[in-house]
Amino acid sequence: MARYTGPVCKLCRREGVKLFLKGDKCMTHCTLERRSSKPGQHGSGRSRKESGYAKQLREKQRVRRTYGILERQFHKHFDAAARRPGKTSENLLQILEMRLDNLVYRLGFADSRAQARQLVCHGHFAVNGRKTDIPSFIAKPNDVITVRERSKGLEYFKARALLLAQKGVPAWLSLDTNEMSGRVITVPSRADLELPFDEQMVVEYYQR
Incomplete structure (x- = not known):
């Protein structure tokens, strides 16, 4: 089974938000709170204005990394969501949650x-x-x-x-x-999920 094996705190720093990849430990031992800059030698430099594509990419990466899924599997879930009736963005979150x-x-x-x-x-x-x-x-x-x-x-x-x-x-x-x-009990609706995502941007990324 393919999975990410690198330092997970680096992922939170890259996305600029807590992804809670270590569970409860993220509440008390959070690297992002001590080092908010992005990882890498250019992480502490002046940030540039993000393009629309860059924002869509970052949102897709946040969702994918939160659920701990690599790109190929995530794309498969998106394709399955797109084939279902209803909103693709909500279908995608439901698949991930289930x-x-x-x-x-x-x-x-x-x-x-x-x-x-x-x-x-x-x-x-x-x-x-x-x-x-x-x-x-x-x-x-x-x-x-x-x-x-x-x-x-x-x-x-x-x-x-x-x-x-x-x-x-x-x-x-x-x-x-x-x-x-x-x-x-049931498939969750978007209102049931308190997630800091704009999943519609993920749809826009794949449909660009």
């Missing part, structure tokens, strides 16, 4: 999407009772994501079970802390 790695993160089983992706790849989760180790698996309403029985005895999930009760989940998901499982 990925299994994102659902594991949203349900509180992981502190970040990167950690959630690793847990999924290691086979710790089942969807509707079937082991699923593909992070890009797209769930549907009423799908149930469960920590597998063999994984519940691990120290990580024992500690996580104590934390789940303190974490809330989005309204379009439900969580059963006793069973260590979550259910997709």
